[in-house]
């Protein structure tokens with residue numbers, strides 16, 4: 001429904017996650033999520049879907065206003081994004097591994113990393129926590145490249 005001033009009413013996280021389905025409940029098959037996430041988005045945006053998903057994930061992650069990484073891990077568990085392990089890579093950067101990734105786990109690898117939305121989400125969350133500019137690169141991908149985890153290197157540009 002258009003708002004009174006004719007602006008396009010933005011849907012925020014709190015609203016999008018309100019669910020009222022007395023019979024079907026709170027859950028839907030992962031297949032449905034992937035149709036939207038992998039097929040519909042790429043149909044609409046082609047190759048630029050990757051960058052758009054990253055930026056959109058980043059904006060969302062920043063807007064969550066999380067105070068520390070443990071809240072992020074908790075959120076990922078609640079939303080069943082995956083099983084999260086945090087650590088460091090060989091450069092001493094924060095590295096986040098996602099096991100059983102909701103976006104790609106189980107797929108026949110098409111030969112490219114698929115989880116740019118998740119990478120953006122991590123970037124936004126860490127940027128919100130650290131107040132520094134953050135760049136995230138997906139270095140491994142389960143369903144995209146055949147790895148054991150979707151792994152993300154987090155580069156924080158300290159200002």
Ligand SMILES: [Zn+2]
Nearest residue numbers: 115141142150
């Ligand atoms: Zn992945």
